[in-house]
Amino acid sequence: xxAFNDLSTPLSLIATRRSGKARxxxxxxxxxxxxxxxxxxxxxxxxxxKLAPWRFVHILAEARDAFADLLEAAYRAEKPDxxxxxxxxxxxxxxxxPALIVVLSRPVQPSHIPLWEQELSAGAVTQNLMLxxxxxxxxxxxxxxxxAFSPAVHAALAEPGERIAGxxxxxxxxxxxxxxxxxxxxxxLRTWNG
Numbered sequence: 610x611x612a613f614n615d616l617s618t619p620l621s622l623i624a625t626r627r628s629g630k631a632r633x634x635x636x637x638x639x640x641x642x643x644x645x646x647x648x649x650x651x652x653x654x655x656x657x658x659k660l661a662p663w664r665f666v667h668i669l670a671e672a673r674d675a676f677a678d679l680l681e682a683a684y685r686a687e688k689p690d691x692x693x694x695x696x697x698x699x700x701x702x703x704x705x706x707p708a709l710i711v712v713l714s715r716p717v718q719p720s721h722i723p724l725w726e727q728e729l730s731a732g733a734v735t736q737n738l739m740l741x742x743x744x745x746x747x748x749x750x751x752x753x754x755x756x757a758f759s760p761a762v763h764a765a766l767a768e769p770g771e772r773i774a775g776x777x778x779x780x781x782x783x784x785x786x787x788x789x790x791x792x793x794x795x796x797x798l799r800t801w802n803g
Contacts, residue, residue: 622744627786629748631705634780638707638747641667647779648710650741654733658720662727663734663774666711666766668703677703683761702756706778710738715771731774742779748786750778 639647644667652661668676680699685691703709714731716724735751742749756762757773767773 622740626740626743627748627788628739628750629780629782629786631750631752631778631780632701633783634706634748634750634778635783636707636781638780639742639745641669643745644708644710647738647741647745650744651734651738654730654737656730657726658717658722660717660720660722660727660730662714662716662722663731664713664715664771665738666713668709668711670707673704673709676709679703679765680756680759680762683759684755686761687759699756702752702754702776706750707780708778710777710779711766712738712774712777713767713771714774715768718770735774735777738777742777746781747779748782751775752778 648665648667651665656662677700680703681696684699685696688695712731712735714728716727718724720727739749739751753773753775757775763771763773
C-alpha cells in the first residue's frame with residue numbers, strides 16, 4: 610500500500626483517480642490535440658482479436674449548443690409532457706464541462722471473439738480514457754443517463770450495431786474533490802485453493 614501513498618509512482622494515478630461531477634467542471638479542458646492524445650492513450654486496452662470494438666466522437670465546443678438542441682428536441686419528442694426543468698436538464702447535460710467525448714461500443718459481428726469480450730473492451734477503453742485524463746491533470750466523469758438510450762441521440766452519434774457506452778466529460782475541478790467510501794478488499798476478494 611505504500612505505493613498508493615507515493616504520488617510519484619504510476620500506481621498513484623489509479624489510487625487517486627476520482628470522478629468529478631461534470632456540472633462542476635471548469636476550464637481548462639483538453640483542446641482538440643489533447644483529445645487526440647487522450648484517445649490514443651485510451652485505446653491501449655485488452656482487445657482480443659485486435660478488433661478495436663469501440664470508437665469515439667468528440668463533441669466540439671462550438672457544437673455543444675447544437676448538441677443541446679438535439680438532446681432537448683429528442684427528449685421532448687419522446688416525452689411530450691416534459692416540463693421546462695426537464696428540458697433545461699437536457700441542455701445542461703449537453704453543455705457541461707469543457708470537453709465531451711462519446712464512447713461507442715461497436716462489436717464486430719460475426720466474429721469468433723465473444724460479444725461479451727468486445728463489450729468489456731469498450732468498458733476498458735472508457736476507463737483508460739478516464740485514467741488518461743487524470744494523468745494529464747484533468748478530472749473526468751463517465752455518464753450515461755437518458756441520452757445514452759435515446760433512439761434519436763443514437764441515430765445522431767452512432768452507426769447501426771453500435772451502442773453508446775457513455776459520455777465522458779473532461780475538465781478541471783472547480784473545487785477539490787472529496788474522496789468517497791470505497792469497498793473493503795476483504796468484501797471483494799475471495800480465495801480458492803481447489
